[in-house]
Amino acid sequence: MLTSEQLKTLLSEPKRIVITTHFKPDGDALGSSLGLFYWLKAHKHDVSLIVPSDFPSFLDWLPGLEHVRIYTKEVQENQKLIADAEIIFCLDFNGLSRIHDMAVPVENATGIKCMIDHHLEPQGFHDYEYWDPKAAATAQLIFRFITEEMQDAEHISADMATCLYTGIMTDTGSFRFRSTTSEIHRIIASLIDCGAQNWAIHELIYNSSSEERLKFLGYCLLNRLEVFPEYNTAMIYVTQEDLKKFEVITGDTEGLVNYALSIKGIRLAALIIDRKEQIKLSLRSIGDVPCNEICKTYFNGGGHLNASGGNSHDDLQTVINTFKSALPNYKEILTK
The missing domain is CATH 3.90.1640.10 (inorganic pyrophosphatase (n-terminal core))
Structure with a gap:
């Protein structure tokens, strides 16, 4: 070396x-x-x-x-x-x-x-x-x-x-x-x-968002946000149709996962996007909730303790179900 x-x-x-x-x-x-x-x-x-x-x-x-x-x-x-x-x-x-x-x-x-x-x-x-x-x-x-x-x-x-x-x-x-x-x-x-x-x-x-991006963010928060209070977890998912409807371009989903994490009491947030060729997942967390371990174990990914990413070639609903099914394995750390 x-x-x-x-x-x-x-x-x-x-x-x-x-x-x-x-x-x-x-x-x-x-x-x-x-x-x-x-x-x-x-x-x-x-x-x-x-x-x-x-x-x-x-x-x-x-x-x-x-x-x-x-x-x-x-x-x-x-x-x-x-x-x-x-x-x-x-x-x-x-x-x-x-x-x-x-x-x-x-x-x-x-x-x-x-x-x-x-x-x-x-x-x-x-x-x-x-x-x-x-x-x-x-x-x-x-x-x-x-x-x-x-x-x-x-x-x-x-x-x-x-x-x-x-x-x-x-x-x-x-x-x-x-x-x-x-x-x-x-x-x-x-x-x-x-x-x-x-x-x-x-x-x-x-402070450089387009009008369409703001409408997209509002739509996601109103229609695509799910909260799982028993696990102090929130999730936003985005379909292919959503991406087309709001003419989403590179960068428009940046920071979207942080809105889910900003909810009081939430310790883990997920953003799951159907990119057609594959499903992309971003995780963010607070404290010692291991985003990198979750991504590595379930979504072919990795990263940092509090910020990680992964992907899957399964369909969107399967990935959502996989994420939900993983939460009980981390209940102790999510709810402490």
């Missing part, structure tokens, strides 16, 4: 580099990737940022977005960039299945694979890792990687700071999750000092 010192030596001279992140990039995935992109460009590297899919429209203002390449739009060109890369940075994921169609090209690439991530149970595809499952966000790790491992705090520009702030803010629920440590606040203070405009970032992320 490559050390940080060895990687620092490699990066002391310009290299052909690819940065990638997981399918359907969120604020942390895109923010950390763009933050690293700016840092590598400042050091004269030839950098390509390639993502496996589109991303939420509430991120379309991020600095440097014009440099982001979507893999499926230019497959041959992107495959060549991956094959020719001397170093491939893999951010905010720890298993190649998370990058979907990019998995095989990245796996077959001869470039050094560097994983920077905070999710549990890395799958060992990489040559270098900067991994901390206790970190709140990958953007936090990018800040540490640059300032501590690469010892280059002076090269954090305003654009970099904006991207990293966005990543940390979105992955900590605007700094309200239990992962928001004093270190997070110190990093955020540094990013503001470097030029991140916190008030503007909040406005662009959280």
Whole structure:
């Protein structure tokens, strides 16, 4: 396994580099990737940022977005960039299945694979890792990687700071999750000092909903919310018809699960969406309710203790029934 010192030596001279992140990039995935992109460009590297899919429209203002390449739009060109890369940075994921169609090209690439991530149970595809499952966000790790491992705090520009702030803010629920440590606040203070405009970032992320999205949220809360008081659990499910009716686009379901979790007394919340090709499930919890264990056991997934995801190729009703049937196994921890 490559050390940080060895990687620092490699990066002391310009290299052909690819940065990638997981399918359907969120604020942390895109923010950390763009933050690293700016840092590598400042050091004269030839950098390509390639993502496996589109991303939420509430991120379309991020600095440097014009440099982001979507893999499926230019497959041959992107495959060549991956094959020719001397170093491939893999951010905010720890298993190649998370990058979907990019998995095989990245796996077959001869470039050094560097994983920077905070999710549990890395799958060992990489040559270098900067991994901390206790970190709140990958953007936090990018800040540490640059300032501590690469010892280059002076090269954090305003654009970099904006991207990293966005990543940390979105992955900590605007700094309200239990992962928001004093270190997070110190990093955020540094990013503001470097030029991140916190008030503007909040406005662009959280006050940019379309009229259709608000109607969709209202419909879900009125018609698709179920509460199971005996388990302190709530669930929202979304059908294919719902997605079509409200013309739901990437990012419109972001944060929907948190409405269920916001109900007084609720310790576990689920969002189950019929995406046609598969059923997607997101879990959020409070305290020591193990979302990651539930997702791993029942839904081919995993993640963090209080925030995890999974999927299933069963039909929507079967997945809903599976979730409900799992609750009695966790009644003690849900009701204590």
